[in-house]
Amino acid sequence: MTSPPTNPVGGVPLAPPVRSASRSGPVLIVPDRRRGRGALPPWWLVLTDAALVIGLGVLGAWPLGQAWTGHRWLIAVVVGLALGVAIAWAGARWRLGPWLTALLTAAAYLAVGSAVAVPNRTSGGVVPTADSLHDLVVGLVQSWRESLTLPVPLGETGVVLLVPFLTGLLGGLAAAVLLWRSRWPGLAGVVLALVLVVSSAFGDVTAQAALARGLVIAVVALVWLRWRSLRHVRARWGRRVLATLVVVGVAGGAASGLGALADPEANRVVLRDHVDPPFDPHDYPSPLAKFRAYKKEPLRTETSLFAVDGLDSGTRVRLAVMDTYDGIVWNVSGGPEAAHDSGTFRRLRNDPEANAKATTRGAVTVTGYTGVWVPSVGDTLAMTPVKDGRTDDEAAAELVVNRETGTVAQIGGVEPGTTFEVEALAPPVPVEEDIATREADSSVSLPAPAVVPEELVDRVQRWQAEDGFGGGTGGELAQFLRDSFREHGFYSDGxxxxxxAGHGAARLAELTKTPNPVGNAEQYAAAMALIGQRLGLPIRVVLGFKVPPGGDDVRGEDISAWTEVKLRDVGWVPFDPTPPEDQKLRKPNDDPDEDPQPQVLQPPRVPGEPKEASDNLQQGDGQRRELDVLAVLGTILGIALDVAKVALLLSPLWGVLLFKFWRRRRRRRADDPTLRLTGAWHELADRMRDLGVRPPPGATRRESAYAAADRYEAVPVVTLAHTADRHVYGEGEPTPEEVGAYWADVDTAVRRMRRATPWWRRLLARFSLASVPWRAGVERLRSAVGRRGRGAGRWFAALGPVVRGRAVVRRAVRATTRVVRR
Structure with a gap:
């Protein structure tokens, strides 16, 4: 008989190979000769695991590239994955515990994260500084919020790069630890799948090869982990590989079929869709509503709003484009509820390739202008904010643009002194003859106006009848509306x-119901856009300025509003329906009276109550106001609810639940079978105390059971007590099966007792302190405080002679001083 092979280290016999029979033939299972659980696998397997974790991790984190610009996000992911794998290898190599591994991870995060995630805050781009370490600590929480609230594509400034770095670091660390230091290495595939889920959630809505990417990760992870788990099994690998390929083929075919049925242009549901958007134009008043304010002093002529450089006179500098009307104001679109053709606000990304096509280059320096809308020209390709002679990165990170409308905004508003260097593509302006031949672009669908005054519709219909306009192209309709407002209207700045002022439905109705319409660009542009949308034109309102001739400073008197209509193969064409400023309506009393009438002395006017005096009274003017009792009660109720929420959150009752959970878990996981069984009885006894059963002090199990049996007759509490006594005082130890069965009986008994108890008593039992030994804890704390107090007393008593000696010395010194002075 041959002896079993021995281990060369220590001469310990090794376990012989085990043969197993299966349908596929004999399988030889070779035992793992590692030095123990938790030891590193061979070096070739470590390198293979590390390469696959990093490769699949990068593939899973790829959706982040749709939300981040540049390539630094990819560097952050790769460095994070490699760093996490290295920390896991170091922990397995030197057998580090969880706390030491966490400490090593924190140190590596602070040491490497500065150069990877916040290089602009480091010294020389590599060495950490106090500012970079502060950003790393604060960014652990702030980066996730900013990556969801800031508009995409995200830049490389701030702390947003911490999201890909932390995703790679934590994902690589968790996957490698599960591979090399746990009993369940297959969970590494779950971790990599979570990396894909997190990256997709923090990415953008655009789905690009998401199905193929997920399928590749699943297939590679399945084959890799399956081969890894069976690497010690010598079997017919041809059949195993063939079976694996069949499974993968079936899964891939099913996934491909589902992908073909799905919408290829479908968008994912990402987290940024469920958070408050960083910029919603509806949070700000309509830019057109401020039109009259620009016509008043000091904005009209005294204040310079902004200075332009490199722009020709007459160039239209736009502030905002408005394409939705709610019956009160025209407003900017681009919020979360905006129509698809109205666009959305995204981060302004300067594309060098697109900038080469720029036909207009200039600079706009903000002086007296305030607001969130940034002056822009044409189709803005690039915009760089400059302040104090250098690029303002913080302002650049807050610039957003709606590519559909061309509106540019800055979150938080522009700052005086900032110069915006603009590179834009000036749209071609076709001649009138070319406009008349163009049809309206029917591919654009704008939101229908909420209200269209009937007076406006009737006036346009009369103009059509008078001019014999029976229809035509979209360009001809836009020209007809523009010319009609200019010819039949009169100008007045108000x-x-x-x-x-204003351009609400009532104001537009008043404008068009009078024989001679009078208004300014605010009313005429709003009226033309409103009736144009009613007639099916893709038309919108634009607010902006016209660069004055021979001047660089733009003031309020240069404000203007016009409309834009999208025509096929031409784009958005501007139309100005406002009459010339010298076309004013002459009133009857404008002519001098050739035969003046003699003045008649009027009787003195008796002062009376002012009209609508109640509207002019201010707070504290003596008018008696009624107390809104419901409002006061609602306020008090809201405060009470807030206080209750805080009290519930900070309540120590959660500690009671946690203690009971920990106590049950400790009892059920005791090492000794007898202790586990008696722990089940103690759990039952504690539940009975919480439900109101009060056995006498020092009662035995049977006495406690008899006390509970009086209340719960249908629950076999006495039988459970006898069973516990038999196992505790009998011979031998209970088997694990008997312990498990006893715990199951106890759980059933507890459920029956709870069903037999009123609901309010069951709720109070959850937080009852009857089974919590808090009195014993208080006694131990008091004893410990007493011991510390007595020790402190002895210490002070020992210092007594020293203190008294110092007092004697001080008295002697004072006496000597008095003698010397005499």
């Missing part, structure tokens, strides 16, 4: 007369 400063020197009583022409009302």
């Amino acid at each position: 400063i020197d007369d009583d022409v009302p």
Whole structure:
């Protein structure tokens, strides 16, 4: 008989190979000769695992590239994955515990994260500084919020790069630890799948080869982990490889079929869709509503709003484009509820290739202008904010643009002194003859106006009848509306007369119901866009300025509003429906009276109550106001609910639940079978105390069971007590099966007792302190405090002679001083 092979280290016999029979033939299972659980596998397997973790991790994190610009996000992911794998290898190599591994991870994060995630805050781009370490600590929480709230594509400034770095670091560390230091190495595939899920959640809505990417990760991880788990099994690998390929083929075919049925242009549901957007134009008042304010002093002529450089006179500098009307104001689109053709606001990304096509280059320096809307020209390709002679990276990170409308905004508003260097593509302006031949671009669908005054519709219909306009192309309709408003209307800025401001439905109805319409660009542009959308034109309102001739400073008097209509093969064409400023309506009393009438002395006016005096009274003017009792009660109720929420959150009752959970877990996982069984009885006894059963002090199990049996007759508590006594005082130890069965009986008994108890008593039992030994804890704490107090007393008593000696010395010194002075 041959002896079993021995281990060369220590001469310990090794376990012989085990043969197993299966349908596929004999399988030889070679035992793992590692030095123990938790030891590193061979070096070739470590390198293979590390390469696959990093490779699959990068593939899983690829959706982040749709939300981040540049390539630094990819560097952050790769460095994070490699760093996590290295930390896991070091922990397995030197057998580091969880706390030491976490400490090593924190140190590596602070040492490497500065150069990877916040290089602009480091010294020389590599050496960490106090600012970079502060950003790393704060960014552990702030980076996730900023990556969801800032508009995409995200830049490389701030702390947003911490998201890909942390995703790679934590994903690589968890996957490698599970591979090399756990009993379940197959969970590494789950970790890599979570990396894909997290990256997709923090990515953008655009789905690019998401199905193929997930399928590749699943197939590679399945084959890799299967081969890894069976690397010690010598079997017919041809059949295993063939079976694996069949499974992968079936899964791939099913996935491909589902992908073919799905919408190829479908968008993912990402987290940024469920957070408050960083910029919603509806959070700000309509830019067109401020039109009259620009016509008043000091904005009209005294204040310079901004200075332009490199722009020709007459160039249209736009502030905002508005394509939605709610019956009160025209407003900017691009919020979360905006129509698809209205676009959305995204981060302004300067594309060098697109900038080469720029036909207009200039600079706009903000002086007296304030607001979130940034002056822009044409189709903005690039915009660089410069302040104090250098690029303002913080302002650049807050620039957003709606590519559909061309509106540019800065989150938080522009700052005076900032110069915006603009590179834009000036749209070609076709001649009138070419416009008349163009059809409206029917591919654009704008939101229908909420209200269209009937007076506006009737006036346009009368103009059509008078001019014999029976229809035509979209360009001809736009020209007809523009010319009709210019010919039949009169101009008034509303400063020197009583022409009302605004462009609500009532104001537009008043504009068009009078024989002679009077208004300014605010009313005429709003009216033309409103009736144009009613007639099916893709039309919108634009607010902006026209660069004055021979001047660089733009003031309020240069404000203007016009409309834009999208025509086929031409794009958005501007139309100005406002009459010339010298086309004013002459009132009857404008002519001098050739035969003046003699003045008649009028009787003195008796002062009376002012009209609508209640509207002019301010707070504290003596008017008696009624107390809104419901509002006060609602406020008090809201405060009470807030206090209750805070009290519930900070309540020590959660500690009671945690203690009971920990106590049950400790009892059920005791090493000794007898202790596990008696722990089940103690659990039952504690539940009975919480439900209100009060056995006498020092009662035995049977006495406690009899006390509970009086209340719960249908629960075999006495039988459970006898069973516990038999196992505790009988011969031998209970088997694991008997312990498990006893715990199951105890759980059943507890459920029956709870069903027999009123619901309010069951709720109170969850947080009851009857089974919590808090009195014993208080006694131990008091004893410990007493011992510390007595020790402190002895210490002070020992210091007594020293203190008294110092007092004697001080008295002697004072006496000597008095003698010397005498």
